[in-house]
Amino acid sequence: MSRDFDRAGAVDYIALGDIAAARFPQLSTWTLIGFIRQTTSDATAESSFFSKWGGGGAETFRGRINNGTAPQEPEIYMAGVEVITGPDVIELNTWYMYALTNDGTGDAGQLKLYLATMDGVFDPDYNPATGTCPVDEATLTTPIEIGRESGGGDTWDGVIADIAYFTSEFSSAKILQYLRFPTRVAVAEGGGCVYHLPFGFGSPEPDMSGNQNNGTVNGSPSIVAMPPTALFTPHWVTVEPVSVAAVGMAWPSRNHPSRNPILRL
Numbered sequence: 001m002s003r004d005f006d007r008a009g010a011v012d013y014i015a016l017g018d019i020a021a022a023r024f025p026q027l028s029t030w031t032l033i034g035f036i037r038q039t040t041s042d043a044t045a046e047s048s049f050f051s052k053w054g055g056g057g058a059e060t061f062r063g064r065i066n067n068g069t070a071p072q073e074p075e076i077y078m079a080g081v082e083v084i085t086g087p088d089v090i091e092l093n094t095w096y097m098y099a100l101t102n103d104g105t106g107d108a109g110q111l112k113l114y115l116a117t118m119d120g121v122f123d124p125d126y127n128p129a130t131g132t133c134p135v136d137e138a139t140l141t142t143p144i145e146i147g148r149e150s151g152g153g154d155t156w157d158g159v160i161a162d163i164a165y166f167t168s169e170f171s172s173a174k175i176l177q178y179l180r181f182p183t184r185v186a187v188a189e190g191g192g193c194v195y196h197l198p199f200g201f202g203s204p205e206p207d208m209s210g211n212q213n214n215g216t217v218n219g220s221p222s223i224v225a226m227p228p229t230a231l232f233t234p235h236w237v238t239v240e241p242v243s244v245a246a247v248g249m250a251w252p253s254r255n256h257p258s259r260n261p262i263l264r265l
Contacts, residue, residue, distance in 0.1 A: 001200025002035070002161030005147040005222040007047075011155055012219035013147035014197070014205060019213050021146070022165045024052070024061055024102070025080075026109050029169040033099040035226070038065060038092055040157040041072055050163065051227045052142055053150035056106045061137060061194055063100065076100060076113055076131065083131035084113045084138075089123050093212035095226070099175045102133055109133035120176050129171070131264060146197075147221065154210055161226055164209075166197040183208065199223070 005012040010263070024030065036049050050063040062077040072090035075082050085241035090096065095118045102109040146163055148155040166189055166246040178185045186196040186208060197205050205219035217261035 001198065001216075001223055002159045002226050003030065003147075004039075004159045004224045005094060005156045005200045006219075007040075007155040007157040009245050011152070012221040013155070014199075014215040014217055014221070016144040016146070016195065016215050017212055018138075018141045019165075019194060021211075023138050023140050025104075025138035026102075026133045027104045028109070029102060029104045030162075030165040031099060031101045031168060031169065031170040032063070032225075033097070033166070033170065033175065035095060035161040035162040037160075038072065038156070039097045041065065044187055047158075048147075048149045048154040049146070049148045049156050049158075049160055049252060050146055051148065051150040051154075052137075052140060052144050060179075061140070062154075064149075064154060071147065074098065074113070074126070075215070076080075076111065078133065078137070079135040081134060083134055084111060084129050086113075086125045088127060088171075089115065097175070097179045099170060099178070101128075101169045103169050104167075114172065116174055116176070116179060120179055120225050122172065127209070147216065157184055159224060159226075160195070161215045162198050165194045167192045167194060175259070212214045220222065235241050255260070 030048070038047065041047060046066055047062045048062050048064040052061040053212060060078060064077060066073040066075050066085065070103060073085060073087065074090055075085035096114045097118065098174065098239040101112045111131045111133050114127055115123045115126035130255045142150055146160060164182070164186055172233060174185065183198060186193045193209040195211060196208045197215050199205055200223045205215035205217060207213040
């Protein structure tokens, strides 16, 4: 499932607070990943789908769409500057998966921004777009907010789903695995998954990593379904058990996907 954020009226956003293990350290590996669909844009302001914002200056982080004339421009904003920006590619009312990774090498970490459509095709200008992590944000203690700039402003109008943070740098192949099976990838990462919020489970939104980094729902972002595509298999798809009489075979084993809800995610 997913959450539909509306910039009109009461501001919709989900707050995670400060998570020490997810502060974007400059010389460590990490991956921030999720799904977005922008409904409308505001030509006078950016639209932030993810933010850890300290009011400007050195310690800031935002994933946002730089609005203007459609289509829109995805970018990553850190330490008061746009560290990754690219051509106009975001079409309104279209699902995309984004992934920002850091390899933690050199004098400063190398950032990579991937953008893919839901049929598993990377945009050639974001496969990946690259930049340098300009500052160590391991001490940035401001809250994480999804759906607006932390503390208010630059609100998102559209849908967000399956936000997750990992302590490893995902390859492009693993990013596509997440596009198809986000929960399966998050479970397989074990302790390397700091938080994973599929959305649509209530308030607070539970962190499926088991780390209790739950999201507090503010405003009234509605719960909506995500459409399946050629690669994407939603969380809620179930496998019906096969009739023993119909096929003349033993009942599926305990670990068969049709009997184990974890394996069928």
